[in-house]
Amino acid sequence: MGQSKITNFIALTQKAAKKIMETIQKDGFIHVFSHLDADGISAAGIIGKALFRLDAKFRLRVTQWVDEKIIDEIIADKPQLTIFTDFGSNYLELLNEKVPKSKVVILDHHQFANDIENDNFFHVNPHIFDIPGATDVSGSGIAYFVAKTINPKNIDLSPIAIVGALGDMQDKNDLRTLCGLNSLIVENAVAANLIKVEKDLMFFGRETRPIHRALASSNRPFLPGITGEEGASAKFLKNLDIDLKENQRWRSLRDLQPEERKRLSSALADYLLDQGLHFEVENLIGTIYVLTKEEDWTPLRDAREFAVLLNSTGRMDRPSLGISICMGDRDTSLKEAKQILEDYRKSINKYLCWVKEKPKRMKEFENIYVIYGENFINEKIIGTISSILVSTLHNLEKPIIAFANVEEENAAKFSARTTGFALRKGINLGEVMKAASEKFEGKGGGHNIAAGAQVPINQVQNFISLVNILVGKQLAGKTVGSKDNT
Ligand SMILES: [Mn+2]
Structure with missing residues (x-):
């Protein structure tokens, strides 16, 4: 720059x-x-x-x-x-x-x-x-x-x-380091002794999640046989002589001794290589931003966990709690926000179960999957649901398109997500969402891997059909532009 x-x-x-x-x-x-x-x-x-x-x-x-x-x-x-x-x-x-x-x-x-x-x-x-x-x-x-x-x-x-930059996933660089103007902010924070930058295992929940749960809840890297399997995850750690508890309390990743950390990192790398997932190995280690003035084992100590806490207050209609925390409140707002985060996780789980309950709620098309959130899924959470579900799909080439209705605006809000695998095949969801929504009096756009759109409720079926066609075009090696939406 x-x-x-x-x-x-x-x-x-x-x-x-x-x-x-x-x-x-x-x-x-x-x-x-x-x-x-x-x-x-x-x-x-x-x-x-x-x-x-x-x-x-x-x-x-x-x-x-x-x-x-x-x-x-x-x-x-x-x-x-x-x-x-x-x-x-x-x-x-x-x-x-x-x-x-x-x-x-x-x-x-x-x-x-x-x-x-x-x-x-x-x-x-x-x-x-x-x-x-x-x-x-x-x-x-x-x-x-x-x-x-x-x-x-x-x-x-x-x-x-x-925290805000990480919440917006601006760490899309080598080792997930913040760059550009963001790195100037990091320099300020480090100079003021407010942030410590470390390289470590990237599993989410570094401060607050028991290690075996952090591993089991990981989608990036995806660990076949461990992701989604807490028991298998605990066993994997035990085989490496890593204690899950210390003085009655669950240990989190931050608690690992340097020696244990090394052992776990190389065991995970070997495990991924054995599974033929060599491209996931580079996702194991990344840059961690520790807020040194925050208390240990709290979601505010790790910048990415802090971001998730803030996001939950916004999605659950309590953004003032998040703002108070940013402004320095570590008392009632923090206590309430932790509860909100729990509620947020529960509602996400509720929605995920709801989607899986009936086949008609998630339909597979020729080139895409569609989730019919309609009036059941909250439109503020629909993006999170598609982000989670995209990593569980059988066919990584097919993007996922989820929508929820916003009745008072007579609109359906779509959230589209895909995988790195599909990007290499030529998918660009930002272009698809923009072209398809503009065709039906809506608006849309975003990034290649994550995008969104809003269209009138009575145009939902037409919009879905066009998205299916445009994704097919991209998979066939063609580009999709604004003139391409017919
Ligand atoms: Mn932003």
Whole structure:
């Protein structure tokens, strides 16, 4: 990444920071809107804390998207400033029409249509400088750069920006290390003794899950015979002389001695090689971000576990708990959030059982699998369900498309996921979702491996048929573009 790009990007964050400070000096009221995933909640927490420290008058709201209702609210309340974090760039046109440009700050990292006039907004987005917003900086990262300009003390929020980036899965690099602008945030956090960076086994639940459960719940790497089999997993560990418990308490991966860690890593590598899964070996070890000021064995100590906790508060309609934790509450909010995380896991399990209960709920088409979540699966959780199910499919070449209805909007929300295997065969779900949804008065897009779309409920069957056809085209080696949706 070029140095001038970074310099220009940072200059723009400083311009946004200045706008925010000017508003506060005039005692203006500020509305903050943020996205409800882990990154959006982190971003809201960072901006919230920065505003709180300035004694600003402000209000935070977390939503799934920006819509007419939010715009109407801004028009009616006339706040002196509205800040959008982790979304907003794709609503420039809508905002442009109705809200004075000088009263809007957008801190977003999503791709946006570049034919849209954005000069007069305080619009901070890495794509303006050709910095990749999917890997180099997240919504919370941008919020962090702004907060740091407002007050150097806000460097203590750098771990939250790292949590947000990991929540958005920006670690798609060798050894799952954060790169680009994200690595500048990591440098800040390490220098302030708030983050410790380690290389270790990548199984989820490093602080909170018993080791045998961490191994058994792993989909990446997928361990045939161990994934989904806690008993087999415990036996595997016992054969390596690794104790599952210490002083009555279950040991987690963080508790392994260096010697045990080595033994387990090489045994797992051998195991994968024996199964012919040599490509999974590289997924065993990765970069771990430890929040050193957080308590041991809590979900806040490991940045990826922290992100999952935040995500659950958003998905379960309790984002204010996540925001409070980001702003520093380690008391009641944390206690409640832990319960929410449990409830979230239970509802995911409930949905997974529901899908498996009847064949008509998950149908196999020629090129795709479709999950009919309709009115049963919560639309805020549908993405999680497809992410989990995609790794359990018999045919790795077929993407999974899950949908839930959003009755009040008369829309069906689709979440599409596929595998690295299918990507190598030419699948790009972002292109499929965009082309197919636009054909039926919807909207969609995203990444090659994970994408989404929204279409009117009465177009669901047509949309599914077209997705099936377009995926078939990609598997046959053809590209799918916007003109390709007939
Ligand atoms: Mn984001």
